Amino acid sequence: MSETFTLNGSYQTSGQTPTGGSGALSMDPTIPAIISETMTLKAKAAYDLPIATDSVVPVPFPGVVNAHVVMLKATGKVRVRATSADGTTQSIPVDGALILISSTVPVTALDVMRVPGAAALTVRVFLGEKN
Secondary structure, three states, X not given: OOEEEEEEEEEEEOOOOEOOOOOOEOOOOOEEEEEEEEEEEEEEEEEEEEEOOOOOEEOOOOOOOOEOEEEEEEEEEXXXXXXXXXXXXXXXXXXXXXXXXXXXXXXXXXXXEEOOOOXXXXXXXXXXXXX
């Protein structure tokens, strides 16, 4: 049974901020961007992953083989390593949220590690596999 993943919203920058410590306002134009991503999924997983040690913690893929959609929301700063179907591994610092959507090159493995000595935290995980 397939489901539809949808991510809708927008973001924008605003040019009314001080620049270079001079106190002068930037008059750069506002740059809005609409986000509208949709993908039919054949499998998904959503769960909370507690991180209580400074060790690397593998992110399970229960029921998902290839993650075309990866969404992580951490309650503290973590380092995420993502391995793609291309065979490359990237390390990404995440201090809040990570959203990764790839239609043709899925993520095949993930792990997370908190900042050494930091308090225990939780990572909310969503993985989706394209149909």
